[in-house]
Amino acid sequence: MTLTDGRRPGSRGVAADHVSLRRNNLSVVLRHVRDLGPRSRARIAEETGLNKATVSSLVAELVERGLLREGSADSSRALGRPGLLVELDGTGVCGVGGEINVDYLAVSALDLTGAVVLEKRVPVDVAHLDPATTLDRFADLVQEAVAGVEVRGGQLAGVTLAVPGLVQGETGELKIAPNLGWGELSVAQEMRSRLGDPTYPLHVDNEANLAALAAYADLRQTEDEPVHDLVLLTGAVGVGGGVVAGGQLLRGGHGYSGEVGHMPVAPPGRTCGCGRTGCWETVVGLTALLHKATDSDDPVRDPSLDVEQRLAGITRRAEAGEARTLSALKDVGTWLGIGGAILVNILNPDVLVLGGYFAVLGPWLKEPLEKAIRERVIAPDGGGCRVVRSELGFAAAVRGGAQISLDQVFVDPTRIGVAR
Amino acid sequence: MTLTDGRRPGSRGVAADHVSLRRNNLSVVLRHVRDLGPRSRARIAEETGLNKATVSSLVAELVERGLLREGSADSSRALGRPGLLVELDGTGVCGVGGEINVDYLAVSALDLTGAVVLEKRVPVDVAHLDPATTLDRFADLVQEAVAGVEVRGGQLAGVTLAVPGLVQGETGELKIAPNLGWGELSVAQEMRSRLGDPTYPLHVDNEANLAALAAYADLRQTEDEPVHDLVLLTGAVGVGGGVVAGGQLLRGGHGYSGEVGHMPVAPPGRTCGCGRTGCWETVVGLTALLHKATDSDDPVRDPSLDVEQRLAGITRRAEAGEARTLSALKDVGTWLGIGGAILVNILNPDVLVLGGYFAVLGPWLKEPLEKAIRERVIAPDGGGCRVVRSELGFAAAVRGGAQISLDQVFVDPTRIGVAR
Numbered sequence: 001m002t003l004t005d006g007r008r009p010g011s012r013g014v015a016a017d018h019v020s021l022r023r024n025n026l027s028v029v030l031r032h033v034r035d036l037g038p039r040s041r042a043r044i045a046e047e048t049g050l051n052k053a054t055v056s057s058l059v060a061e062l063v064e065r066g067l068l069r070e071g072s073a074d075s076s077r078a079l080g081r082p083g084l085l086v087e088l089d090g091t092g093v094c095g096v097g098g099e100i101n102v103d104y105l106a107v108s109a110l111d112l113t114g115a116v117v118l119e120k121r122v123p124v125d126v127a128h129l130d131p132a133t134t135l136d137r138f139a140d141l142v143q144e145a146v147a148g149v150e151v152r153g154g155q156l157a158g159v160t161l162a163v164p165g166l167v168q169g170e171t172g173e174l175k176i177a178p179n180l181g182w183g184e185l186s187v188a189q190e191m192r193s194r195l196g197d198p199t200y201p202l203h204v205d206n207e208a209n210l211a212a213l214a215a216y217a218d219l220r221q222t223e224d225e226p227v228h229d230l231v232l233l234t235g236a237v238g239v240g241g242g243v244v245a246g247g248q249l250l251r252g253g254h255g256y257s258g259e260v261g262h263m264p265v266a267p268p269g270r271t272c273g274c275g276r277t278g279c280w281e282t283v284v285g286l287t288a289l290l291h292k293a294t295d296s297d298d299p300v301r302d303p304s305l306d307v308e309q310r311l312a313g314i315t316r317r318a319e320a321g322e323a324r325t326l327s328a329l330k331d332v333g334t335w336l337g338i339g340g341a342i343l344v345n346i347l348n349p350d351v352l353v354l355g356g357y358f359a360v361l362g363p364w365l366k367e368p369l370e371k372a373i374r375e376r377v378i379a380p381d382g383g384g385c386r387v388v389r390s391e392l393g394f395a396a397a398v399r400g401g402a403q404i405s406l407d408q409v410f411v412d413p414t415r416i417g418v419a420r
Numbered sequence: 421m422t423l424t425d426g427r428r429p430g431s432r433g434v435a436a437d438h439v440s441l442r443r444n445n446l447s448v449v450l451r452h453v454r455d456l457g458p459r460s461r462a463r464i465a466e467e468t469g470l471n472k473a474t475v476s477s478l479v480a481e482l483v484e485r486g487l488l489r490e491g492s493a494d495s496s497r498a499l500g501r502p503g504l505l506v507e508l509d510g511t512g513v514c515g516v517g518g519e520i521n522v523d524y525l526a527v528s529a530l531d532l533t534g535a536v537v538l539e540k541r542v543p544v545d546v547a548h549l550d551p552a553t554t555l556d557r558f559a560d561l562v563q564e565a566v567a568g569v570e571v572r573g574g575q576l577a578g579v580t581l582a583v584p585g586l587v588q589g590e591t592g593e594l595k596i597a598p599n600l601g602w603g604e605l606s607v608a609q610e611m612r613s614r615l616g617d618p619t620y621p622l623h624v625d626n627e628a629n630l631a632a633l634a635a636y637a638d639l640r641q642t643e644d645e646p647v648h649d650l651v652l653l654t655g656a657v658g659v660g661g662g663v664v665a666g667g668q669l670l671r672g673g674h675g676y677s678g679e680v681g682h683m684p685v686a687p688p689g690r691t692c693g694c695g696r697t698g699c700w701e702t703v704v705g706l707t708a709l710l711h712k713a714t715d716s717d718d719p720v721r722d723p724s725l726d727v728e729q730r731l732a733g734i735t736r737r738a739e740a741g742e743a744r745t746l747s748a749l750k751d752v753g754t755w756l757g758i759g760g761a762i763l764v765n766i767l768n769p770d771v772l773v774l775g776g777y778f779a780v781l782g783p784w785l786k787e788p789l790e791k792a793i794r795e796r797v798i799a800p801d802g803g804g805c806r807v808v809r810s811e812l813g814f815a816a817a818v819r820g821g822a823q824i825s826l827d828q829v830f831v832d833p834t835r836i837g838v839a840r
Contacts, residue, residue, distance in 0.1 A: 166799050175800055229673040241766070245670045245677075252665070252768020253649040256799035259765040264758060264796055265685065274798050338684060345679040346661070346766060348672020376684055378694050379586050379676035380595055 025050060026413040029058045030067055033088055034113075034410065038071050040083030059086055064418045066092025066155065067112060067409070088113045093409060093416055094149040097401020098142045099162040099207060100187075101394075102127055102179050102237045103303045105138050107145040108398035111154065112406060114217065118148045119395060123306040127181050135187070139194035146198075155416055158201035158405035162210045162397040163187055164238050169255025172204040178273035179238035201405070208234050208258050208355075209249055210400030212242025215353045215390055217403055222391075227350045231343050233336075234355035234396065235261065236307055238273060239281035243347060261285070265339050283335040286357050289314070292328035308394065311360045318364055329364035336365055337372020340387075344373055348383045355390040362389035445470060446833040449478045450487055453508055454533075454830065458491050460503030479506055484838045486512025486575065487532060487829070508533045513829060513836055514569040517821020518562045519582040519627060520607075521814075522547055522599050522657045523723045525558050527565040528818035531574065532826060534637065538568045539815060543726040547601050555607070559614035566618075575836055578621035578825035582630045582817040583607055584658050589675025592624040598693035599658035621825070628654050628678050629669055630820030632662025635773045635810055637823055642811075651769045653760075654776035654816065655681065656727055658693060659701035663767060681705070685759050703755040706777050709734070712748035728814065731780045738784055749784035756785055757792020760807075764793055768803045775810040782809035 028048055033039065036047070045055040062068040069089035090111040099106045106121040122141065126134050142159060149156050165177025172188045188204045195202070212232040219227045232242040241260035243250040250257050261281035262274055270288070272279035282288060290301050293314065299305070300313040317325040340352060352373075354362045366387055373382040390396055409415055448468055453459065456467070465475040482488040489509035510533040519526040526541040542561065546554050562579060569576050585597025592608045608624045615622070632652040639647045652662040661680035663670040670677050681701035682694055690708070692699035702708060710721050713734065719725070720733040737745040760772060772793075774782045786807055793802040810816055829835055 176798075178798075227673075243766070245665055245672070246668055248666055248668070250665045250670070250767070252803065253647075253770035254768060254799070254804045256768040256803040257766065259768075259798045262765055262796075262798045263762045265762075276796070276798075342683045342685075342762060343766065345682055346663070346677065346763065347670070348674060348676040348679075350673035376682075376696070378596075378598075378679045378682040378696075379674070383672065383676040384674045 023412055023414055025054065026058055026062060027411055029055065030062055030088075030413050031410050033068060033086060038085040038087035040085055042083050044086075062086075062413060063089075065413060065416045066418075067413055067416060090115055091152070092154060093157050093406070094152070094154045095157045095402040095405030095409075096142065096145045096149065096159040097162065097210065097398035097403070097405070098138065098145070098159065099210075099397045099401065100126060100134060100138055100180070101162075101164050101207065101397075103307050104394070105134070105141055106394065106398045107141045108395060108402050109145050109149050110399060110402040110406060112409070114221075114403070114406075116399075117152065117154075118145060119398070120144070121306070121394060123304060125303045127179065127303070131180075131182055131185060135190050135194060139191055142191070143195060146195075146200075156200045157409050157416065158203070159198075160203045160205055160210065160401035160405050161187065161191060162205060162207040162401050164207045164235065164240060166256050166259070167204055167206045169251055169253075174204065175256075178275075201408070203404075205401065205404070206240070206242070206255070206258065207397045208232060208240030208242035209251070210242070210398075210404060211240075211355050211390075211392075211396035212244050212258075212353075212400070213249055213404055214392055214396045214400035215242075215355065216244045216247075217400075218390070218392060219351060219353075219388075225350075229347065229349045230351045230353055231347055231349045232353040232355050232390070232396075233260070233340070233358050235281070236286040236357040237281075239285050241343065243349075245347065260339065260343060263339055263342065265342070266335065280335070280339040284332050284339065288335075289328055289332050289361075292331060293317075293325045307357070308360070311357060314361065318361075326364065329361060330368055332361075333365040333368030334372065337369040337376070340369055341372050341376035344377045344383055344385050345379075348379065349385055352385055352387045353390050354387065355392065355396050356394060359389045359391075359393060443832055443834055445474065446478055446482060447831055449475065450482055450508075450833050451830050453488060453506060458505040458507035460505055462503050464506075482833060483509075485833060485836045486838075487833055487836060510535055511572070512574060513577050513826070514572070514574045515577045515822040515825030515829075516562065516565045516569065516579045517582065517630065517818035517823070517825070518558065518565070518579065519630075519817045519821070520546060520554060520558055520600070521582075521584050521627065521817075523727050524814070525554070525561055526814065526818045527561045528815060528822050529565050529569050530819060530822040530826060532829070534641075534823070534826075536819075537572065537574075538565060539818070540564070541726070541814060543724060545723045547599065547723070551600075551602055551605060555610050555614060559611060562611070563615060566615075566620075576620045577829050577836065578623070579618075580623045580625055580630065580821035580825050581607065581611060582625060582627040582821050584627045584655065584660060586676050586679070587624055587626045589671055589673075594624065595676075598695075621828070623824075625821065625824070626660070626662070626675070626678065627817045628652060628660030628662035629671070630662070630818075630824060631660075631775050631810075631812075631816035632664050632678075632773075632820070633669055633824055634812055634816045634820035635662075635775065636664045636667075637820075638810070638812060639771060639773075639808075645770075647770045649767065649769045650771045650773055651763050651767055652773040652775050652810070652816075653680070653756075653778050655701070656706040656777040657701075659705050661763065663769075665767065680759065680763060683759055683762060685762070686755065700755070700759045704752050704759065708755075709748055709752050709781075712751060713737075713745045727777070728780070731777060734781065738781075746784065749781060750788055752781075753785040753788030754792065757789040757796070760789055761792050761796035764797045764803055764805050765799075768799065769805055772805055772807045773810050774807065775812065775816050776814065779810045779813060 071085040071087040090113040108119045109117040166175040228247040239261035241258040266283040268277040300310040491505040491507040510531040529537040586595040648667045659681035661678040684698040686703040688697040720730040
């Protein structure tokens with residue numbers, strides 16, 4: 001039996017035994033209700049092919065673990081005694097996500113239904129603080145979120161922290177985060193010790209990967225046609241990419257995939273945070289836009305202000321038709337298209353999602369980007385790729401972090417103890 | 421229970437019933453023996469967690485279907501009655517792959533163990549023939565392979581045909597093959613009617629995708645460390661890419677992934693087969709090399725000669741230290757590195773496999789390619805990516821085609837009827 005844990009499948013399957021069969025069937029029922037909505041035990045049995053007695057026993061166990069609950073009566077039944085609907089229990093379990101980025105720290109908690117329990121972002125000029133101070137402040141913020149979940153009486157499924165840098169797949173070690181100015185650092189270990197060696201799972205992952213997972217979850221809920229392949233572009237000063245391919249996050253051999261910001265597509269110009277020249281992010285990142293659109297003493301350049309406020313300043317100028325701003329946005333959009341077409345040619349996503357600062361300025365970036373995709377992608381009609389703006393804004397990575405912690409519960413519901 | 425059919429997983433699992441449980445366990449046992457080698461029933465039971473009686477029954481059915489056979493006695497047992505080993509039965513089932521490319525047609529048949537049963541490549545100047553004539557000749561060649569399998573007494577698992585162009589994922593329709601000069605064409609339907617509407621499954625797929633699958637199968641057998649993420653570069657005149665990510669072929673939303681040949685990385689120069697300028701294949705493809713290294717009347721440019729003979733001519737000149745040839749190879753290798761670094765930054769493969777003409781000329785291309793990866797990939801040590809030359813040469817796509825037909829048997833052994 002194969003548990004779809006979102007990681008690479010082994011080449012050989014693992015045969016069914018009774019414990020893993022039970023665990024798998026718990027997962028099947030829980031995901032069935034998540035994906036298709038509240039329904040009766042009888043309907044779950046019908047739709048999954050499991051027999052009714054088994055479904056009843058599985059549902060009972062999931063209710064005990066605080067993952068499902070009895071809902072309203074099933075009004076869809078015309079005849080006979082109405083069955084009770086079972087639905088996801090949002091109150092029992094939460095996942096927490098956190099993010100360290102160039103100019104903010106953020107945190108989010110989601111319940112099992114994906115609803116936001118709490119969310120907070122604090123502007124911090126991380127690039128100009130020493131890592132220890134940043135991690136102290138970050139630990140306080142994460143602790144606040146964990147406490148918020150506990151006050152609510154929920155069990156914590158886990159905490160996943162996003163960093164805008166290279167994170168090694170197996171160990172979660174940060175290798176380098178050029179735009180933070182951070183080198184090799186065990187962020188997970190540093191955070192665990194600051195949080196008092198907690199018992200919940202705590203992981204560190206790449207910011208764009210988590211944002212891509214959040215966008216994927218969001219599109220699954222909002223799109224009519226199922227989307228299984230997407231590329232998410234995110235960032236502000238740095239530019240990151242996250243790829244979902246065939247419904248799975250693409251991580252690469254060592255977890256270093258998605259380093260789109262450093263594609264050498266631009267002519268040698270300004271030096272990149274990574275030390276090279278010609279990197280894509282030197283022509284599409286926020287710094288490039290600010291250099292083109294503003295003078296050096298312009299307040300929108302001030303990293304101590306919240307990035308959304310600063311972008312609101314740019315948006316106001318663009319809406320007012322300010323020529324220098326519009327020209328800078330067009331230039332960034334065109335460069336966005338040149339790199340975007342490369343990604344679409346290689347990955348053929350259903351959707352190219354504009355996240356982070358690209359989402360905010362999307363109304364001005366989208367047209368030159370789509371033009372480049374039509375012109376430069378060899379597959380007919382851009383390979384069917386649509387460009388959409390993420391609705392999640394700068395919350396994408398923290399939501400993805402919370403979600404990935406919750407995903408483990410859907411894969412193996414026995415991770416959560418029976419309700420206290 | 422999830423069958424790992426190599427395509428996208430659904431978001432919800434499919435619950436176990438008895439038929440699918442049996443089918444899955446047949447698949448588990450068959451793949452177990454494929455991946456880990458001949459072994460006794462007792463050992464299979466131990467290693468898979470299935471009970472002994474079940475394993476005996478599964479093995480009996482797989483033997484009946486001609487997929488496993490009794491081998492030699494198990495000499496590893498120190499005590500007790502020696503168990504008989506069971507092993508893959510190579511004689512019962514074959515898969516066939518075919519390929520249409522710019523200057524050849526090819527075909528291959530593999531048995532269930534992956535051993536080559538027959539293989540043939542015919543130089544044909546496809547770009548200068550009309551498609552109907554090419555398909556007639558191709559059908560003759562495929563028919564020859566099918567007959568070869570049948571003469572051997574084997575069952576045909578299926579036929580998969582490779583084309584160097586955009587193939588739509590669901591339908592297998594060819595959308596465009598710029599370097600053949602072919603537009604939209606239902607290659608599968610054309611071939612089925614030429615082959616007399618055969619009963620075996622016949623599919624059409626992208627050449628580089630199939631070559632990547634063949635390289636993946638090959639690396640699984642030859643590498644000490646498991647490789648789950650690779651990028652294969654193939655082609656001659658056109659350049660294609662195939663991506664295996666997390667052990668699965670990356671197809672994209674509509675099957676158009678891997679169009680690496682048209683990344684706009686080169687300065688506007690010669691017009692590409694696709695009509696654009698600046699495409700990667702205009703600076704790394706065989707035509708670019710020939711233009712730099714040879715005069716227009718040079719016999720190595722003659723497409724009516726076998727491509728391996730022509731490349732042997734280039735190789736001889738490079739080995740003799742001919743300056744113009746070496747300079748052209750260095751130039752192509754440097755451009756190969758510029759695009760290669762983009763792929764490695766995005767996909768973080770364990771291995772970048774040089775296939776097609778890049779494999780033949782690998783000794784001269786590898787150094788500038790590896791230099792570019794070291795310099796331009798942001799992850800430490802090129803993200804751990806190694807450059808290797810494919811051992812399969814121009815047979816990669818046909819082997820991959822034969823393999824993908826056989827893979828379906830490993831996923832669902834009941835596709836093969838009981839032995840006649």
